[in-house]
Amino acid sequence: MISFYPGPSKVWDKLPQYLQEAFQEGVLSINHRSPEFVAISREAIRLLHEKLNIPKDYTIFFTSSATECWEIIAQSILGSSKSLHLYNGAFGEKWQEYTQKLTGQATARTFSPEMPPQPVGLELEENTLLLALTQNETSNGTALPQHFFQEVRRLYPEVLIAVDATSGMAGVNLDFPTADIWYASVQKCFGLPAGLALMICSPRALARAEALNERLHYNSLLFMQEKIVDAQTTYTPNVLGIYLLMRSLQDRPSITTTAALLKERYRQWVLFFEEHPFFRLLIKNSAVRSQTVLTLEGKEEEVALLKQAAKTAGLYLGNGYGKWKKNTFRIANFPALNETEIRQLKNFLAGYSQGS
Numbered sequence: 001m002i003s004f005y006p007g008p009s010k011v012w013d014k015l016p017q018y019l020q021e022a023f024q025e026g027v028l029s030i031n032h033r034s035p036e037f038v039a040i041s042r043e044a045i046r047l048l049h050e051k052l053n054i055p056k057d058y059t060i061f062f063t064s065s066a067t068e069c070w071e072i073i074a075q076s077i078l079g080s081s082k083s084l085h086l087y088n089g090a091f092g093e094k095w096q097e098y099t100q101k102l103t104g105q106a107t108a109r110t111f112s113p114e115m116p117p118q119p120v121g122l123e124l125e126e127n128t129l130l131l132a133l134t135q136n137e138t139s140n141g142t143a144l145p146q147h148f149f150q151e152v153r154r155l156y157p158e159v160l161i162a163v164d165a166t167s168g169m170a171g172v173n174l175d176f177p178t179a180d181i182w183y184a185s186v187q188k189c190f191g192l193p194a195g196l197a198l199m200i201c202s203p204r205a206l207a208r209a210e211a212l213n214e215r216l217h218y219n220s221l222l223f224m225q226e227k228i229v230d231a232q233t234t235y236t237p238n239v240l241g242i243y244l245l246m247r248s249l250q251d252r253p254s255i256t257t258t259a260a261l262l263k264e265r266y267r268q269w270v271l272f273f274e275e276h277p278f279f280r281l282l283i284k285n286s287a288v289r290s291q292t293v294l295t296l297e298g299k300e301e302e303v304a305l306l307k308q309a310a311k312t313a314g315l316y317l318g319n320g321y322g323k324w325k326k327n328t329f330r331i332a333n334f335p336a337l338n339e340t341e342i343r344q345l346k347n348f349l350a351g352y353s354q355g356s
């Protein structure tokens with residue numbers, strides 16, 4: 001079964017080899033305070049900086065999921081300060097809801113999936129500490145364009161900007177200096193098994209954490225910072241996940257190369273669906289369409305039949321999400337999917353005719 005689900009998704013073809021190496025090198029039993037672990041963790045962090053173009057002065061933390069990052073931001077950055085959450089889909093909404101429960105100060109502002117929000121008209125309430133953005137909304141296949149982040153940064157230099165880049169990081173060349181906090185879990189574009197995430201913080205974000213001085217949780221950002229200085233974590237982390245991250249990054253080209261490849265594959269998918277008799281891209285405005293998660297729309301019965309037929313053919317398609325649950329399906333355009341697999345899916349989709 002080849003998984004085109006937009007996370008967890010297909011893992012790197014070389015994963016069995018990496019796992020074997022991890023086992024043989026004793027990684028599965030190492031202590032998380034040992035020099036062996038520290039070497040792996042340091043190398044993973046170094047490679048992230050190098051291959052994803054993460055600025056030197058941004059700190060990379062290991063967490064267990066993107067969801068955990070929502071909580072860390074609320075407890076260790078916001079406290080009882082105001083945040084504005086700008087979103088058009090289910091993940092942005094969940095982030096706002098969790099934050100609201102913890103801070104009581106999280107304002108929601110929604111925008112249409114077809115229309116990017118206008119940075120000029122944001123009208124932040126007074127004392128808004130943080131703006132929460134979703135770089136790639138996995139639920140509907142939209143993305144905020146690069147220039148949006150640059151524009152927001154320029155117009156609101158005072159406010160901290162936090163970005164959920166879960167289904168974009170490692171697939172899109174993110175402009176890290178345009179925000180203060182970026183996070184992503186590894187089961188999407190990183191092509192790795194679930195259970196590990198990264199949270200990347202600017203010096204300004206860490207200065208805010210120090211000013212707030214929240215120290216009540218195992219994952220209080222200040223505790224995490226004390227440990228990450230020595231490439232360690234506050235709890236026993238997903239050591240295997242960190243090893244796999246290091247090992248897979250060693251074999252990866254720079255993000256510029258990967259992003260260009262995905263962009264070209266995306267372009268080919270768009271051309272492909274322009275010709276398709278049953279399914280078309282849900283998002284019509286190409287300026288806000290995601291290049292890493294494609295959402296296809298069709299008649300409910302066609303979508304159901306297609307997903308079933310695909311499964312029989314060994315191809316696992318992503319279900320629709322939320323209000324698009326029944327009339328859409330999703331296809332991951334993540335780096336670990338290879339050309340042969342993409343060809344296989346295209347052949348299947350091209351040969352698909354009603355109910356067969």
Ligand SMILES: *Cc1c(COP(=O)(O)O)cnc(C)c1O
Pocket residue numbers: 007064065066067068091134136137138164165166167185197
């Ligand atoms: C998958 C996803 C999440 C949730 O990730 P977890 O690792 O399950 O916490 C959050 N935000 C976005 C945009 C996602 O795609």
